[in-house]
Amino acid sequence: MDYRQSNDGHILFFKHSRNKISILLVYVGDMILTRDDMLEIEMLNDKLFACFKIKRLENLKYFSCDNTLATTPIKLDGKLGRSEDNPPVDRGRYQRLIGKLIYLSHTRPNITYVVKLLSQFIHDPREVHNAVARRVLLYLKGILDYGLLFQPHGHTNVKIFIDADYVGSIVERRFTSRYCSFLRGNLII
Template sequence: MKDLGRLKYFLGIEVLRSKKGIFISQKKYTLDFLAEAGILDCKPAETPMAVNHGLQIVKGAELADRGKYQRLVGKLIYLSHTRPDIAYAIGVVSQFMHQPQADHMEAALRIMRYLKGTFDYGVLFRKPGHLEIQAYTDADWAGNPVDRKSTAGYFASVGGNLVSWRSKKQKVVALSSA
């Protein structure tokens, strides 16, 4: 074994230390991903997904290249380790992995365009003066227009530092939002 010093870069995740705390991001991974996709020169999107997107599988719609779509969404899922701001959008586009259509590919590419303008975002872990645990959750009641299932999300912080987040479509149809 060999001591390589303080961690700086590991599996595509950059670790920066400062007096404020520890900042983790995937800046290089994101830029390489955008270059590989050939959209490094694209116009950035202001949000990762359109409001009230209404994405669903439409019979007879144009299909997207499934292999390309799955690789794209897989890399986006890996990016969500340091990007809680794209968790919901990735959760939506990952629902169509088995039969991606042109609209789904457009939504995934919009996330990429959002990343173009926010490639240097990440998560900052500050040195807290306390270890208070806070958690927040929300759900859109019957938000999926096809199966009427809700999408729930949460995030948790310790000492004001984000430590866990998730967005997921619920397995059953909710009869209320309470």
């Protein structure tokens, strides 16, 4: 349907047509559509109704990641929070945990950087990597009830800000960049 996937976010899709933009955010079984082009949104809805059984909700007031996804890695680590336990590094368990954290980082970009670093040691994890992974789990446990609040700002503007760092990473020695997108004045990614 001519939507292009964002290079940086696997759940974000864009479509430009007639000098207008449509944005589609897909997460597991949920989709958020926004646009400058109402005709494009109606056409997309019609095509989705023809293929799937969907329920169309009206204006988005609150969006939250499913907390069961966030608690899955926490359940995986049964000894969470016990500082006196210093279990040997179980490579298989570490790999499963990092895999779940990678998946979770698509909806929780605040853990993306540390999960990316931890995944570099997936074949030879050390206790220090295990300890950092447990810290990420503790952090997730503390923010389970956090969500995004979208507030009306009286406009439908889309703004995207990009920052780049040329060889700023001493670990990888390569170019890094990030972006953030605002829709109607609200941060979406």
